Amino acid sequence: MSFEFPKPTSTRVNEFQSGYHHRFELLSRYKRERLERIWGEKTLEQLAQYYKLAKEQGLSQEEIDAKRSDMLKPLKEWLEKIHESQKYHDRAVEFLVAPFEEDNVLQVAKQELKAGSEVREMIEDVERGRLLPELFEAALDGYYDEVDRLDIPDKLFEAFVSYHVKRFRKENEAPIKNEIPGLKRRFRKRCFEAISGLQLPLQKEVVSRRLRETRVIVKDGLFMLEGHLGRFDVDNGVITISGWNDTLNELELTFTHEMMHVLSGRLIWEIKDRYEDAETKLLYAIFGSKAQSVEYEHRRIGVVFSTSKKFRFFWLNEALTASLTDDVIKRPFDVSYPSERKLLSLLESKIPRPLFLAAYFENFDPEKPADQRIPHWNALIKKITESYGSGFLVKLDKFVQEKGVDEAVKIMELPEGWRQIQGMYA
Numbered sequence: 228m229s230f231e232f233p234k235p236t237s238t239r240v241n242e243f244q245s246g247y248h249h250r251f252e253l254l255s256r257y258k259r260e261r262l263e264r265i266w267g268e269k270t271l272e273q274l275a276q277y278y279k280l281a282k283e284q285g286l287s288q289e290e291i292d293a294k295r296s297d298m299l300k301p302l303k304e305w306l307e308k309i310h311e312s313q314k315y316h317d318r319a320v321e322f323l324v325a326p327f328e329e330d331n332v333l334q335v336a337k338q339e340l341k342a343g344s345e346v347r348e349m350i351e352d353v354e355r356g357r358l359l360p361e362l363f364e365a366a367l368d369g370y371y372d373e374v375d376r377l378d379i380p381d382k383l384f385e386a387f388v389s390y391h392v393k394r395f396r397k398e399n400e401a402p403i404k405n406e407i408p409g410l411k412r413r414f415r416k417r418c419f420e421a422i423s424g425l426q427l428p429l430q431k432e433v434v435s436r437r438l439r440e441t442r443v444i445v446k447d448g449l450f451m452l453e454g455h456l457g458r459f460d461v462d463n464g465v466i467t468i469s470g471w472n473d474t475l476n477e478l479e480l481t482f483t484h485e486m487m488h489v490l491s492g493r494l495i496w497e498i499k500d501r502y503e504d505a506e507t508k509l510l511y512a513i514f515g516s517k518a519q520s521v522e523y524e525h526r527r528i529g530v531v532f533s534t535s536k537k538f539r540f541f542w543l544n545e546a547l548t549a550s551l552t553d554d555v556i557k558r559p560f561d562v563s564y565p566s567e568r569k570l571l572s573l574l575e576s577k578i579p580r581p582l583f584l585a586a587y588f589e590n591f592d593p594e595k596p597a598d599q600r601i602p603h604w605n606a607l608i609k610k611i612t613e614s615y616g617s618g619f620l621v622k623l624d625k626f627v628q629e630k631g632v633d634e635a636v637k638i639m640e641l642p643e644g645w646r647q648i649q650g651m652y653a
C-alpha cells in the first residue's frame with residue numbers, strides 16, 4: 228500500500244511564534260525523556276528485560292550467556308577505547324577498580340574468575356587478612372593495564388556497569404542537579420548586571436525566557452570521549468552537563484559558557500510536513516492533517532551558520548562565547564578555546580568588539596524588511612571588508628578549517644599577515 232505525503236515546506240520564523248514555544252513543552256514531555264544519561268544504563272535495562280523473558284521461556288544457560296556477551300560487547304569495546312586514550316585512561320581504570328569496594332562485586336568476582344587468577348587470589352588474601360584492602364586496590368590499578376580487558380568475564384563486567392550506574396547517580400548526577408537552581412539564579416543575576424552595565428547587548432526578557440525554556444541534564448562523561456564538559460543542543464533546547472565537572476568552579480564555567488550559547492542569536496526555520504521518521508509517518512497516516520509534522524531547525528546560532536553540508540565560523544563563535552563567559556562570570560576564567568580567542572583578539576585590533584557582540588546576539592527577524600533582518604551582522608561584515616578586503620571572514624574560516632586555528636594565529640600575527648590569507652582564496 229502506498230500513501231501520499233504532502234510536500235515539505237519551510238519558512239523562517241522568529242521565536243515569538245507560538246508553535247516554537249509549544250515545541251519546548253512537547254519536547255520536555257516526550258523527547259527528552261528518551262535521552263540516555265548514564266553510560267551502560269540502557270544496556271542494563273535491556274538485560275533485565277531479557278532475563279525476565281528468558282526465565283518465562285525457559286531458555287538455556289548457554290543461550291543466556293551468549294546474549295549477555297553480545298549485549299555487553301559494545302560497552303567493553305568503548306571502555307577499551309577510553310582505557311587506551313591518554314586523556315581518559317584514569318577514568319577507565321576507575322570504572323574497573325572502584326566496584327571492588329562492594330561485597331556483591333567481590334562475590335561475583337570470586338565466582339567468575341578462575342581459581343588461581345591473580346585478582347581472585349588477592350580477594351581471598353584480603354578476606355584472610357593477608358592483604359590490606361588499600362594494597363589490593365593499588366594492585367588492581369596496575370593489573371588492568373596488563374590483562375586483556377575484553378576478557379573480563381561478562382557477569383563481572385555487568386556488575387561493574389551496575390555499580391557505575393548507581394555511583395554516577397549518587398556521586399555525579401545528584402550533586403550537580405542540586406546545584407542547577409543556584410547556577411541559574413546566579414547566571415540570571417550576573418546577566419542582568421551586565422545588561423544594566425551595557426556589557427551585554429541583550430534584553431532581560433530574552434535571558435529569562437531562554438533560561439526557563441532550556442532543560443539542563445547531567446550526562447555521564449563516559450559518553451563524551453571528545454572531551455566536552457558541556458554542550459548545548461539548540462534543536463532540542465537541552466544543555467548537557469558532563470558529570471565530569473569535578474569542582475563547583477568548573478561547573479559554574481561550563482554552565483555559564485553553555486548558557487551564552489543559549490542566549491546567542493538564532494535563525495529559526497519552521498519545517499512543515501517533513502515526515503522523516505516512522506513515527507510521524509504513522510501518525511499522519513492515521514490522523515491526516517491533524518497530525519501535521521512541524522519541526523524547527525536552527526540554521527544559525529550565535530555566529531555559526533550551518534547548512535546540511537557545512538559549518539561556518541565555529542571558531543569565532545566559541546571565542547566569543549568563552550570571552551563573554553569571562554565578562555559575565557569575572558572569576559574563575561574560561562580556559563576553553565585559547566587559540567580561537569587569540570585569533571579573535573587579533574581581529575579586534577581592527578574590528579571593535581561591540582560589533583562582534585551585537586552580531587553574536589542578533590536574532591533573525593523575518594517580519595522586518597529584507598535589508599533590516601540582520602543589521603548587526605551586516606555592519607560587522609562591512610567593517611571587516613573595509614579593514615581586510617572583501618570576503619575576508621569566509622576566507623579566514625576556510626583557512627581555519629583547512630589548516631587549523633593555530634596556523635591562522637601564526638599568520639595573522641605577522642605584520643600584514645592577513646594579506647596572505649586574503650591572497651590564498653581569490
Ligand SMILES: [Zn+2]
Binds near residue numbers: 484488545548
Ligand atoms: Zn561552546
